[in-house]
Amino acid sequence: MNDLATAAGLATFQGTVRQADTGEVLFDRSGDVYSRTASVMKILTSSAALAVLGPDYRVSTTVVAGSAPGTVVLVGGGDVTLSSGSSNIYNNTATMGDLATQVKAAWAANPANAGVPISTIVLDSSLFSGDNWQSSWDRIEQTEGSTAEVTALMVDGDRADPNADTSPRSADPVSRAGEAFKSSLGSVASGAQLVAGTALPGAITLGVVQSAPVSTMVQEAILRSDNTEAEMLARLTAIKLGDGSSFSSLQKAITSALHDNYGLDVSNLVIVDGSGLSNDDAVSADFLTTLFDKINARVGNLGVILDGLPVADQTGTLSYRFTGANSVVNGKVIAKTGSIDTANTLAGVVHAKDGTTLTFAFFSLNSTLDAGREALDSLTVGIYNCGNALSNN
Structure with missing residues (x-):
C-alpha cells in the first residue's frame, strides 16, 4: 500500500x-x-x-397578483430544477407550462381582468441575497457550462441546452426564467414587459408548482x-x-x-x-x-x-x-x-x-x-x- x-x-x-x-x-x-x-x-x-x-421537502415557485392592474409577480423559491418546457436533465421537475396554466385560469376567473392582458411580469429573486458568484470561482465554469450563477429564480439550471449535463450558462438566469414564463403564458402576456421587483406581503396566489423532493x-x-x-x-x-x-x-x-x-x-x-x-x-x-x-x-x-x-x-x-x-x-x-x-x-x-x-x-x-x-x-x-x-x- x-x-x-x-x-x-x-x-x-x-x-x-x-x-x-x-x-x-x-x-x-x-x-x-x-x-x-x-x-x-x-x-x-x-x-x-x-x-x-x-x-420530503419540496421547493415552491409561485406567482402572485401584482400591486398594479395587469401585473403578476413570479416569485423564485430557489428551485434550479424548474423546467422551461416539458422536461430537462432533472427528474420529476415542476414546469413553467404547469405554472402558466394555473395563472391563466386564475387570471380569467377574476372579472376585473376581463379583456385585460398581463402587461407586466415582476421577477422576484429576493430569497437569495449577496453575490451570485463566489469570488474564488473561475468564470470559465459558467461559460463552459458546469455552473450557473446562484439565484433563487432560474429554469433548467440555467443551461442553454436543458437536456445537456454541461452547457453554457447565461449572465442573467433571472431574465431567462422570466422569458420562459412569458412564453408559457402565450397570448395573454405576449406584450408583457419583464421587470425586477418583489411581491407584496399577503398578495393573492395565482399559481404554484413544486420541485421533486430533496431526496431526489x-x-x-x-x-x-x-x-x-x-x-x-x-x-x-x-x-x-x-x-x-x-x-x-x-x-x-x-x-x-x-x-x-x-x-x-x-x-x-x-x-x-x-x-x-x-x-x-x-x-x-x-x-x-x-x-x-x-x-x-x-x-x-x-x-x-x-x-x-x-x-x-x-x-x-x-x-x-x-x-x-x-x-x-x-x-x-x-x-x-x-x-x-x-x-x-x-x-x-x-x-x-x-x-x-x-x-x-x-x-x-x-x-x-x-x-x-x-x-x-x-x-x-x-x-x-x-x-x-x-x-x-
Whole structure:
C-alpha cells in the first residue's frame, strides 16, 4: 500500500481508511490536515440538507397578483430544477407550462381582468441575497457550462441546452426564467414587459408548482456532481436554519447542521460554497471517513446518500472509472468524485475482497487530472484487495 500511496501521480497525498463497522482507522496519511475537497464537498451539503430540510421537502415557485392592474409577480423559491418546457436533465421537475396554466385560469376567473392582458411580469429573486458568484470561482465554469450563477429564480439550471449535463450558462438566469414564463403564458402576456421587483406581503396566489423532493435532488447532485443543484441545497439549508441566504451564511449553517444532527466535530471545517468548486473550502480525510461511517450505517436520513452514490463502472461520475485491471472493484466501490484545477478527490465506501466494509477519503492535491484520477483509482483497488488486513505500516 505504501507504494500506491506514494505514487507520483498523487502529488501531495492525504488519506484515511476506516473499518466501517468499528470506526477503527486502518490507514492514515495526513488524515487530520484540512484541505480543499472539490466536489466531495457535496456530501457535506447533502448531509446537512437531509437533516435540516428533510428528504420530503419540496421547493415552491409561485406567482402572485401584482400591486398594479395587469401585473403578476413570479416569485423564485430557489428551485434550479424548474423546467422551461416539458422536461430537462432533472427528474420529476415542476414546469413553467404547469405554472402558466394555473395563472391563466386564475387570471380569467377574476372579472376585473376581463379583456385585460398581463402587461407586466415582476421577477422576484429576493430569497437569495449577496453575490451570485463566489469570488474564488473561475468564470470559465459558467461559460463552459458546469455552473450557473446562484439565484433563487432560474429554469433548467440555467443551461442553454436543458437536456445537456454541461452547457453554457447565461449572465442573467433571472431574465431567462422570466422569458420562459412569458412564453408559457402565450397570448395573454405576449406584450408583457419583464421587470425586477418583489411581491407584496399577503398578495393573492395565482399559481404554484413544486420541485421533486430533496431526496431526489440530493441524489442527482451527487450522482452527476451538479454544482448548481448543490448550491441550491446549501442556500435553502441556511435559510431554513435562519442563518441567512448568502454564501457567507453557509459556514455557520452547514457546520451547525453536521454537528447538531450527527455529532461531528466541525471546529476546523471551512465552507465557502456548497459545491466544492472553491479552493478555499477545507475538510480533512478523517472528517470525511467519520461522516461516511454514518452514511454507511444509514444514520438519520443518510441512507439517501448511500443509495445515490456513483458506483464503480456503473453509474454517475464513476461510470467511466476503474477500467482495465482496476475493474476488479466494479460494483464494489461507491464513492463521490471530485476534480478541480488543483485537486482530485475520491471518498466513499469499499466492499472489500474479504467481505470487510471500509470507508475512505483520498486527496490528491496539485496533481494533474488524468494522473491524479488514475493514482486514486489504483489506491482504492489496493484497499479493496487488502480489506481488514490493511496496515498503516
